[in-house]
Amino acid sequence: MSLIDTTPSTPGKFKSEKCTPYSAHPFYRNLRFQSSLLKLTVWSSSFLGLILLFFLISSPPSSHHHGRRSTEIDVGTKWETKVRTSAETRARADGGKPLRVLVTGAAGFVGTHVALALKLRGDGVVGLDSFNHYYDPELKIARQKFLANAGVCVIEGDINDEKLLKRLFDVVHFTHVVHLAAQAGVRYAMENPGSYVKSNVAGFVNLLEVCKSADPQPAIVWASSSSVYGTNTKVPFSEKDRTDHPASLYAATKKAGEAIAHTYNHIYGLSITGLRFFTVYGPWGRPDMAYFFFTKDILKGKEITIYETSRGESVARDFTYIDDVVKGCLAALDTANKSTGSGGKKRGPAQLRIFNLGNTKPVPVSRLVSILEEHLKVNARKKVLPLPSNGDVEFTHANISLAQTELGYRPTIDLETGMKQFVWWYLNYYDRSRKN
Numbered sequence: 001m002s003l004i005d006t007t008p009s010t011p012g013k014f015k016s017e018k019c020t021p022y023s024a025h026p027f028y029r030n031l032r033f034q035s036s037l038l039k040l041t042v043w044s045s046s047f048l049g050l051i052l053l054f055f056l057i058s059s060p061p062s063s064h065h066h067g068r069r070s071t072e073i074d075v076g077t078k079w080e081t082k083v084r085t086s087a088e089t090r091a092r093a094d095g096g097k098p099l100r101v102l103v104t105g106a107a108g109f110v111g112t113h114v115a116l117a118l119k120l121r122g123d124g125v126v127g128l129d130s131f132n133h134y135y136d137p138e139l140k141i142a143r144q145k146f147l148a149n150a151g152v153c154v155i156e157g158d159i160n161d162e163k164l165l166k167r168l169f170d171v172v173h174f175t176h177v178v179h180l181a182a183q184a185g186v187r188y189a190m191e192n193p194g195s196y197v198k199s200n201v202a203g204f205v206n207l208l209e210v211c212k213s214a215d216p217q218p219a220i221v222w223a224s225s226s227s228v229y230g231t232n233t234k235v236p237f238s239e240k241d242r243t244d245h246p247a248s249l250y251a252a253t254k255k256a257g258e259a260i261a262h263t264y265n266h267i268y269g270l271s272i273t274g275l276r277f278f279t280v281y282g283p284w285g286r287p288d289m290a291y292f293f294f295t296k297d298i299l300k301g302k303e304i305t306i307y308e309t310s311r312g313e314s315v316a317r318d319f320t321y322i323d324d325v326v327k328g329c330l331a332a333l334d335t336a337n338k339s340t341g342s343g344g345k346k347r348g349p350a351q352l353r354i355f356n357l358g359n360t361k362p363v364p365v366s367r368l369v370s371i372l373e374e375h376l377k378v379n380a381r382k383k384v385l386p387l388p389s390n391g392d393v394e395f396t397h398a399n400i401s402l403a404q405t406e407l408g409y410r411p412t413i414d415l416e417t418g419m420k421q422f423v424w425w426y427l428n429y430y431d432r433s434r435k436n
């Protein structure tokens with residue numbers, strides 16, 4: 001069912017054999033027909049008998065559960081073995097109790113880093129990713145291979161696929177879910193609004209439905225976004241601020257996700273932590289993000305566009321390095337309380353949290369470009385344009401005091417250092433891809 005599975009899903013084409021001339025004669029045709037009929041009767045009776053015998057032997061009476069195959073019959077299948085092996089835990093060096101985590105969006109940028117960090121410290125990790133074509137799927141496949149080398153299996157599948165999710169929960173009793181699968185990107189929402197509703201709203205609800213019925217219910221940590229602050233002008237953005245005026249459909253679907261999380265926490269006792277990421281960047285990053293395609297275009301000598309505000313200033317972002325965000329994600333997992341429900345019913349109040357994961361040092365996009373020029377040793381061809389009405393906001397700036405207190409979150413990487421790491425990775429990755 002996945003990239004891992006190499007069996008073709010469509011049958012091959014067969015050439016039909018040509019008839020010999022004598023067999024076309026009516027006499028021979030009649031003779032052949034009678035003897036074929038006899039053979040057919042004998043063969044079909046034996047065949048039916050065999051099928052009946054096979055069913056009698058292979059179907060134990062209680063092997064079906066809610067229309068799904070139970071785990072007993074699936075044990076030993078190649079797929080299940082892969083999932084189970086990936087979910088195996090080791091003693092953690094930090095002495096913590098190893099978790100069994102389902103990471104959705106595991107072949108994505110943040111997902112890859114989080115899955116790897118969990119696996120390296122001893123947690124059991126299973127990845128899930130749809131490998132969609134929003135950006136170069138080759139990069140996602142490369143991340144999948146990278147994770148496979150570390151012992152993390154990334155299953156290809158959609159978060160909207162309820163049957164698949166249930167099967168995963170049947171095979172592994174996940175203690176936690178890190179939900180990072182999403183339709184990302186602010187500007188693309190104007191091109192393909194439906195994909196945001198499908199992934200960020202319908203997909204999230206589907207995942208929560210499965211989590212709510214799982215036994216035990218997992219604790220959930222998921223990716224919200226700095227974009228929920230929308231057109232806020234009060235800085236830095238605090239979790240206490242209003243988030244009811246999103247500037248893009250992307251932001252609106254992330255805000256909807258926060259409301260949906262509240263509902264599932266309230267009704268079903270799911271422990272849910274939302275993390276508002278602030279423009280996360282770094283090695284293995286997303287090609288649709290400005291720092292990534294600026295790098296590509298600068299190297300090609302192609303002109304890049306820098307947006308400026310109505311006051312003539314460059315737009316600014318609280319760029320946050322991936323390693324800092326990963327630490328925040330792991331801390332959110334480690335401090336998450338257990339969900340309180342079981343059998344789809346709430347048994348008591350459960351934890352519901354939301355944290356900003358930013359860097360608290362906004363940098364103008366014009367400065368980002370200068371940093372890239374320094375690291376790439378190439379001058380960019382720049383054009384400055386007023387910020388179009390495309391869902392982008394003028395600036396972001398995180399107040400991280402809540403994450404500092406509750407999660408011990410302390411970002412340490414500035415944009416110069418982080419971009420150096422990114423450029424190093426970018427040059428190596430694309431140089432190697434070219435050679436291959």
Ligand SMILES: O=C(O)[C@H]1O[C@H](OP(=O)(O)OP(=O)(O)OC[C@H]2O[C@@H](n3ccc(=O)[nH]c3=O)[C@H](O)[C@@H]2O)[C@H](O)[C@@H](O)[C@H]1O
Binds near residue numbers: 226277289365
């Ligand atoms: O924090 C988030 O929650 C989001 O972060 C990211 O969104 P953004 O902060 O908008 O990042 P990104 O597109 O890299 O644009 C960066 C800056 O470059 C400016 N920008 C962009 C394009 C361009 O041609 N010129 C330009 O100046 C642009 O105006 C902006 O000021 C994620 O993509 C998103 O999925 C979500 O996670």
